[in-house]
Amino acid sequence: MRTLHVFLLCMLGAALLSLVVCNSAIGPDDxxxxxxxxxxxxxxxxxxxxxxxxxxxxxxxxxxNKSRNICVDPNLSWVQGIMKFVDEKSF
Incomplete structure (x- = not known):
């Protein structure tokens, strides 16, 4: 009887752990x-x-250029200017 309880507890733990691991992989990265x-x-x-x-x-x-990521507001005019500059530079 005791081994059955331990087995069921391990199964419950594995099920909860898999839910947590799966949920964290679904969301956006950045x-x-x-x-x-x-x-x-x-x-x-x-x-x-x-x-x-x-x-x-x-x-x-x-x-x-040094691979640093900077979060900026896309509605600002200077940000839109940088986006346009980078797009034109890539062509």
Whole structure:
């Protein structure tokens, strides 16, 4: 009887652990919760990408030449200028 209880407890633990592991893999990888407060020079930015639509706030992640990621507000005019500059530079 005791081994049955231990076996059932192990099965319950494995089931709960698999739920936790699966749930963490479903969400988006990169989300921004705050925006960088200052302007970034466009010459320092090598690329950019948008955050996932499932994130709590939409953002642009600027990738610098030193592979640093900076979260910025996509509605700002200087951010849109950097995005345009990077797009034109890639052609």
């Amino acid at each position: 989300c921004c919760f705050t925006y960088y407060p200052r302007r970034v020079k466009k010459t320092l930015v090598s690329s950019y990408y948008m955050t996932d639509h499932r994130c709590p706030r939409s953002a642009v992640i600027l990738v610098t």
